[in-house]
Amino acid sequence: EKAWFSGLGDWYLYSKRGDNSWVRHGDVGIQEGFDEQERHILIHVAREYQDGEAQWMANKIRDFLGLFGPHLVQDLLWCDTSVAAKAPSGPLSRHFKGSGMVFCQESWSDGAARANFRAVPYYMEGHTHLDQCSFTIFYKGGLALDSGIYDDFASTHYLSYYSRTI
Numbered sequence: 001e002k003a004w005f006s007g008l009g010d011w012y013l014y015s016k017r018g019d020n021s022w023v024r025h026g027d028v029g030i031q032e033g034f035d036e037q038e039r040h041i042l043i044h045v046a047r048e049y050q051d052g053e054a055q056w057m058a059n060k061i062r063d064f065l066g067l068f069g070p071h072l073v074q075d076l077l078w079c080d081t082s083v084a085a086k087a088p089s090g091p092l093s094r095h096f097k098g099s100g101m102v103f104c105q106e107s108w109s110d111g112a113a114r115a116n117f118r119a120v121p122y123y124m125e126g127h128t129h130l131d132q133c134s135f136t137i138f139y140k141g142g143l144a145l146d147s148g149i150y151d152d153f154a155s156t157h158y159l160s161y162y163s164r165t166i
Helices: 002-006 008-015 036-049 052-065 071-078 122-127 156-162
Strands: 093-096 101-105 114-118 134-138 142-144
Touching (some): 002 008, 008 052
Antiparallel strands (some): 093 101, 114 134
16 A cells, blocks of 8 residues: 555656646546645645655645635645645656556646656556557647547447547
8 A cells, every 4th residue: 555655646746737637548537637636635645655745736736726615624634734845856757667657748847748658557457448558748738649538338439439549
C-alpha cells in the first residue's frame, strides 16, 4: 500500500494538463478536470508522507475550485498545515512502469507542452483500449489525442470506434 499510495502525488503532478484536467486514459469515464476528490487524495498523501509537492498540487486545485461547504470539512480534518507546499522541480519525464504510462513535458509551468505514451500491461484486460502504444500531445488544447469516448462496454460505439486506433 505504501509504495502505491506514496507515489500517487507524482501521478497527479505528471498527468496534469495545461487546462487543469488530467490525461485521458483507459476506461476512466469522467475527465472534467480538477475536482475535490483529487484534492482530498492529495492532502492525505501530503499529510501521510510529508510530501510538499502533493501539498502544492492540492493547493493548486483549491485555488482553482475555491474551498467551500462540505469540502471544508476535509481540510479541517486532514490537511496538515505544517507540510510546506513545494513546487515540482524534478525530472520533466517519468515512466510509471506498473501502469505502462510515460509522461513528458517541456517544463513545470502550466502552459507547457505535454505528451504521454501508453503501453498498458496485458493484465489490465478490458480496462484499457485496444490502441496500445498510442500517444497524446497537449499544448493549449489537444493536438494529438485518444478521441474515443467511454460508452457502454458492448455498444456499437465501443465496437466500431472506441476500441480501435484511428
